[in-house]
Amino acid sequence: MQIVKDYGPITGESIAEKLNLTRATLRPDLAILTMAGYLEARPRVGYFYTGKTGKQLFADKMKKMKVEDYQSIPVVVNENVSVYDAIVTMFLEDVGTLFVVDDESLLAGVLSRKDLLRASLGKQELTAIPVNIIMTRMPNIAVCYKDDPLIDVAEQLIEKQIDAMPVVRKTEKGYEVIGRITKTNITKAFVSLAKED
Numbered sequence: 001m002q003i004v005k006d007y008g009p010i011t012g013e014s015i016a017e018k019l020n021l022t023r024a025t026l027r028p029d030l031a032i033l034t035m036a037g038y039l040e041a042r043p044r045v046g047y048f049y050t051g052k053t054g055k056q057l058f059a060d061k062m063k064k065m066k067v068e069d070y071q072s073i074p075v076v077v078n079e080n081v082s083v084y085d086a087i088v089t090m091f092l093e094d095v096g097t098l099f100v101v102d103d104e105s106l107l108a109g110v111l112s113r114k115d116l117l118r119a120s121l122g123k124q125e126l127t128a129i130p131v132n133i134i135m136t137r138m139p140n141i142a143v144c145y146k147d148d149p150l151i152d153v154a155e156q157l158i159e160k161q162i163d164a165m166p167v168v169r170k171t172e173k174g175y176e177v178i179g180r181i182t183k184t185n186i187t188k189a190f191v192s193l194a195k196e197d
């Protein structure tokens with residue numbers, strides 16, 4: 001790296017010469033430094049130092065993580081199901097957030113654990129209340145897309161103080177729900193960064 005800093009752009013051959021090594025011996029080392037982002041290789045020009053610190057490279061890596069690589073399968077209920085059935089679904093599917101869809105399978109709302117707890121505090125018969133009465137509804141739902149950077153979704157979860165966001169596909173009629181990003185997905189992504197070679 002010091003040689004490239006001092007003499008770059010410099011060819012692999014010239015670096016090898018300065019170190020009294022063959023180009024072949026050096027090749028894997030140069031490949032690692034290039035892949036890690038410390039050096040850049042330009043065909044017919046040679047290697048040069050990118051000037052990026054470990055921190056900057058780590059941030060670059062984080063920004064490249066996309067929603068679609070970390071999303072889970074969404075759990076959805078129809079807006080006409082009862083609060084009772086939504087609670088049962090939440091337990092059976094072992095999730096903390098349910099997405100609510102209309103008869104055309106388009107996103108209509110979100111149900112969190114506390115939304116369901118709040119509804120359970122009253123004296124009403126839970127089998128008689130449809131979830132569309134108590135859910136947070138469109139257009140107030142924060143959504144994300146499969147190509148969004150995961151870090152943007154993480155920032156929104158913090159900013160809006162919510163646990164999950166539906167991953168959607170936009171159609172002429174509304175949003176189709178194709179995935180789910182929760183704080184757990186973000187935590188897993190965070191751990192996977194540390195486990196990378």
Ligand code: ADP
Nearest residue numbers: 110112113114136140141142161162163164165
């Ligand atoms: P909990 O209420 O169990 O702590 P959340 O923090 O996720 O769970 O939810 C807080 C409130 O925000 C709830 O009323 C819920 O309906 C709503 N909410 C959850 N997710 C979203 C979202 N993606 N967009 C808008 N509102 C949401």
